Amino acid sequence: MALRDSQEQSIINLLNEQSGGMPISAEDKYRLSQPYTGQSVEPYITESQKRRQKVTDTLQKIGGFTENKGIPFLSSYSDPRTARRMANKIVGGVETIGDFLPGSSTALAKERGDKFGEAVSYLDLIPGGAAVTAPIKASRAVLKNKGITTLKTKPRERTSKKVLKQNFIEEHPAIGSIDNITGNPVTQQLIKTRANAFEKNLSIPAVRRREELRIYNNTNPQIIAPERNIKTPEDLLGKVLVPVVGDRSAVAAGGIIDIKGVPLSQRIPIQGGPNYMIENAGTGKAWASMEEAANKKQMNMLLAADETGLDPYGVYSAMGRESVDFSAPVATSMIAQLPALNIPKKQIKAFNDTIKKGIGKSQEGRPDFVGLESDEIFNQMLGTGKFDRKGAGALRKIVVEEMKKPRWQNIGFPLYDDVLKTINEPSLMDIKTGESGFGIFKGNPSKSTFPESTHQSYDTAIPGEYFGGLQESVPPEIMFPKTFKTLSETTNVTGKTLPYQQQVGSLMMNPKLYEVADDQYVDQLIKYMNKNKGTNYATGGAVRSGIAAIATA
Numbered sequence: 001m002a003l004r005d006s007q008e009q010s011i012i013n014l015l016n017e018q019s020g021g022m023p024i025s026a027e028d029k030y031r032l033s034q035p036y037t038g039q040s041v042e043p044y045i046t047e048s049q050k051r052r053q054k055v056t057d058t059l060q061k062i063g064g065f066t067e068n069k070g071i072p073f074l075s076s077y078s079d080p081r082t083a084r085r086m087a088n089k090i091v092g093g094v095e096t097i098g099d100f101l102p103g104s105s106t107a108l109a110k111e112r113g114d115k116f117g118e119a120v121s122y123l124d125l126i127p128g129g130a131a132v133t134a135p136i137k138a139s140r141a142v143l144k145n146k147g148i149t150t151l152k153t154k155p156r157e158r159t160s161k162k163v164l165k166q167n168f169i170e171e172h173p174a175i176g177s178i179d180n181i182t183g184n185p186v187t188q189q190l191i192k193t194r195a196n197a198f199e200k201n202l203s204i205p206a207v208r209r210r211e212e213l214r215i216y217n218n219t220n221p222q223i224i225a226p227e228r229n230i231k232t233p234e235d236l237l238g239k240v241l242v243p244v245v246g247d248r249s250a251v252a253a254g255g256i257i258d259i260k261g262v263p264l265s266q267r268i269p270i271q272g273g274p275n276y277m278i279e280n281a282g283t284g285k286a287w288a289s290m291e292e293a294a295n296k297k298q299m300n301m302l303l304a305a306d307e308t309g310l311d312p313y314g315v316y317s318a319m320g321r322e323s324v325d326f327s328a329p330v331a332t333s334m335i336a337q338l339p340a341l342n343i344p345k346k347q348i349k350a351f352n353d354t355i356k357k358g359i360g361k362s363q364e365g366r367p368d369f370v371g372l373e374s375d376e377i378f379n380q381m382l383g384t385g386k387f388d389r390k391g392a393g394a395l396r397k398i399v400v401e402e403m404k405k406p407r408w409q410n411i412g413f414p415l416y417d418d419v420l421k422t423i424n425e426p427s428l429m430d431i432k433t434g435e436s437g438f439g440i441f442k443g444n445p446s447k448s449t450f451p452e453s454t455h456q457s458y459d460t461a462i463p464g465e466y467f468g469g470l471q472e473s474v475p476p477e478i479m480f481p482k483t484f485k486t487l488s489e490t491t492n493v494t495g496k497t498l499p500y501q502q503q504v505g506s507l508m509m510n511p512k513l514y515e516v517a518d519d520q521y522v523d524q525l526i527k528y529m530n531k532n533k534g535t536n537y538a539t540g541g542a543v544r545s546g547i548a549a550i551a552t553a
Contacts, residue, residue: 059083164211165199180321180417197410206343206412213261213340214418223252223270225425226278229468231440232537233525236313236517240304242443243436243480243507243514244287244297244314244462247324248428249273256333260418264336266378270329270423271455274316274439277466285452286441286464287314290393294449294460296511301443301462304514312514313467316439317476317507318431321420328456329423331381331396334403335372337414347411348372354402363402366395382456389459428473434504436479437470472533474525476504480515481524 063077077083172191173179179186201207255267271279277286289297301312324330338348352372358365370376376385381396383389402408404416421429428438444463452461477484487503498506507513515521526537 056083158208159212159215161199161202164202164208164215165195167211167215168198169195201410204411206341206347207410210262210341210412210415213263214415216261223250223256223422226251226275228278228439229466230471231468232535233470233522233529234537235468236440236525237519237522238310239313239517240308240310241315241440241480241515241517242297242300242304242312243317243476243483244441245317245319245508246274246276246287247272247319247327248321248424248431249324249327249329250423250425251275251279252423253279256329256422259333259337259414259422262337262414262418263340264333265339266336268329268333268336269456272324272327272329272457273425273428274469275425277316277439277441277464281466284444284447284463284465285461286443286466287462288452288455288458289460289462290390290458291449291460294458294462298443298445298449298462300511300514302445303512305443305445308514308516310516312443312445314441314443314462314464315436315479316469317434317436317479318428318438318473319508320433321424321429324420324424325397325400326393326457328382328392328396330419331400332378332456333419333423334400334414334416335377335381338372341412341414343412345373351403351408351413355399359402363398366398369395369399393457431473432475434476434507435473436476438473439469440467441465442467471529471535474528474533476507478525478528480507480513481521483513483515 059077060083063083169191172194173186175186175188175191177186178184179190182190202211249272250270251273252270255269257264257267272288276288280286287297288294297314301314304310304312348371352369355369356365356367370380374380376387379385380387381392381399383392400416403413409415425438441464444465447463449460449462452458455461484503487498487506490498492498492502523539526535526539529535530537530539
C-alpha cells in the first residue's frame with residue numbers, strides 16, 4: 001500500500017507539471033460566466049477547466065499505454081471517469097467557495113485584486129449544511145437581517161434578448177414529446193407562445209440575471225455516478241424480492257456548487273435515490289427513510305423471509321418524477337440560489353407571506369416559517385438546531401411546491417426543472433413511475449433499523465448490503481409479475497378492480513408485498529430484457545438447471 005501511495009504521489013507531482021504548475025486563480029474560482037457576443041452561444045471555459053481537461057487527456061494516454069503493457073496500477077486511468085477523478089484531485093477541480101474556511105476566500109480575492117471574486121466570496125460566510133446535527137446560521141454580515149444579500153458583479157456586456165430567447169427555444173421539449181405541464185404533445189405554436197412570454201419576462205431584472213447565468217452553464221460534471229454492479233436475471237434465482245420505493249436523486253456526498261450555472265450560496269450534498277446503497281456499501285446501511293416508513297419496510301423484509309424461507313432482497317422501484325420534493329437538496333438548492341438572483345425584497349416577503357398564510361383549502365398556513373431571508377432558514381429546512389427534524393420534510397415540500405409555480409418562476413425565482421435535471425440520476429429521469437431493478441440490496445431481517453445520523457433528508461437506516469442492479473429498469477409488472485396479477489384482481493374502496501396506477505401505488509402503500517424469483521420468473525424476465533433492453537441472456541434449460549442446482553444444494 002505504501003508503494004502504491006508513493007507511486008500515486010509521483011504521478012500527481014509529474015502531472016502537476018502538465019497543468020502548468022500554477023495555482024487556481026480567484027478569477028477561475030469565482031467567475032460565474034462571461035458574455036459571448038457572437039451569433040452562436042458557447043459555454044465559457046475557465047483556465048482551470050482547460051488544465052483539468054489537459055491532465056485528464058494525459059492520464060488517459062498513460063492509462064492506455066500501461067494497459068497495453070500489462071501494468072495494473074496505472075492502467076485504470078484508461079477509463080475516462082477514473083482519469084477525470086484523478087485530474088480533479090491534481091488540478092483542484094473540486095476546489096470551490098465552500099472548500100475555504102469562512103472568510104478566507106474573501107482575503108484571497110482581495111490579495112489578488114479580483115473585485116468580482118471578492119463579491120462572490122462573501123457567500124462562504126454562509127456555512128455549508130453537510131453536518132446534519134450542527135446548527136447552520138447565515139452570517140449577519142451577509143444577511144444584515146433585512147434581506148438576502150446579492151452578488152454585485154462588475155459591469156459586463158449584456159447577453160441579448162434574442163440570444164436568450166433562442167436558448168429558451170432550444171431547451172424546450174421537442175415538438176411531439178409529451179409536455180410535463182399540459183400532459184399533451186408539444187406543438188410548434190406552444191413553443192412560440194411560451195418563447196414570446198419568456199422574452200417579455202426578460203424585462204424583469206431577476207429573470208434576466210437568472211437566464212444570463214444559465215446560458216453560460218458550468219460544463220463540468222458535478223456528479224460522477226458510482227460504478228454499478230450489473231446483475232443478470234439468473235442472479236435473482238432463488239431469492240425473494242421486496243419492492244422498496246424511492247425518489248430518483250443521485251448521490252453527490254461532496255455537494256454541488258451551482259444549478260445549471262446559477263451559483264449556490266453553500267455546497268449542497270445529494271444523498272438519496274438508489275445510489276445510496278452503493279455509496280454506503282460495506283457500512284451495513286442499505287436504505288434510508290423516515291422512522292415509521294423504514295420500520296414498515298423492515299417488517300416487510302421479515303415477513304418475506306419468514307413465509308418463503310429465502311433471503312429477502314430489496315428492489316428499488318422509482319417513485320414519480322417530482323417525488324424528490326421531500327428530500328433536502330431540492331429546497332436547499334432553490335433557496336441557496338437566491339443570493340445570486342437579486343430578487344426584490346417585496347417579492348421575497350410575498351413568498352414568505354404565502355407560506356405563512358396558506359393557499360385556500362389546498363394548503364394550510366405555516367406561521368412558523370422563518371422566511372427565505374432568515375439566518376435560520378437552512379436549519380428549519382433540515383430540522384437542525386432548534387427545529388424538529390421530523391417535521392422538516394413536510395415543510396420543505398410545501399416550500400418547493402409553492403416556489404415551482406409559474407407565478408414565482410416568471411419573476412426570477414429558481415427554476416424547478418433545472419433542479420430536477422441537476423440532482424436526479426440521469427438514467428432515471430425519463431423512466432415511468434414504478435419501473436424497477438436499477439438498484440438491489442440484500443436485506444438483513446435479523447437486525448433492526450437504526451438511526452441514520454449522516455443523512456439530511458431521512459433519519460432511519462434499513463440494514464443490508466448492496467447487491468447490484470439490472471442493466472436497465474423494467475416495468476413493475478415485469479419485476480413483480482405474480483404480485484401485479486394479484487393486484488389486478490383486487491378491488492378498491494369503490495368495489496372496482498384496482499386501475500394500473502393504484503397497482504403501482506401499492507408498491508409503496510402495501511407493506512406485505514414480495515415476489516419469489518423461481519425458474520419461471522427468471523425465464524420471463526430474460527425474455528423481456530432480450531426483447532426490449534438489447535440483452536442476449538440464455539433462456540430455458542440453462543435457467544431450469546440453475547434452480548435445480550439451488551434445490552439440491
